[in-house]
Amino acid sequence: MKDGIHPDYHAVTVHCACGHTFQTRSTIKGQLLRVEICSSCHPFFTGKQKLIDTAGRVERFTRKYAQAAEKVAAEKAAKK
Numbered sequence: 001m002k003d004g005i006h007p008d009y010h011a012v013t014v015h016c017a018c019g020h021t022f023q024t025r026s027t028i029k030g031q032l033l034r035v036e037i038c039s040s041c042h043p044f045f046t047g048k049q050k051l052i053d054t055a056g057r058v059e060r061f062t063r064k065y066a067q068a069a070e071k072v073a074a075e076k077a078a079k080k
C-alpha cells in the first residue's frame with residue numbers, strides 16, 4: 001500500500017440509542033460511533049411496529065406544532 005493516502009481503518013465500538021453496542025471497523029475519527037438505530041431495535045428486524053422514541057423527538061415535534069396551532073387560533077380570534 002502507498003503511504004499517506006489511505007485512511008486509518010480501525011476498530012470502533014458502535015453505541016446505539018437503544019443501549020445495544022457492538023464492534024465494527026471504520027475510518028471515522030475516534031473509537032466510538034453513536035447511532036440512533038441499529039439492527040436490534042429497528043422495526044424491520046424486531047417485527048414491532050412502533051419505534052422507541054429515545055431522543056424525545058416525537059414529543060418535541062408535537063409540542064412545536066401545538067404552539068403553531070395556538071398561534072393560528074389566536075390570530076383568527078384577533079381578526080374577528
Ligand SMILES: [Zn+2]
Pocket residue numbers: 016017018019020036037038039040041042
Ligand atoms: Zn438500537
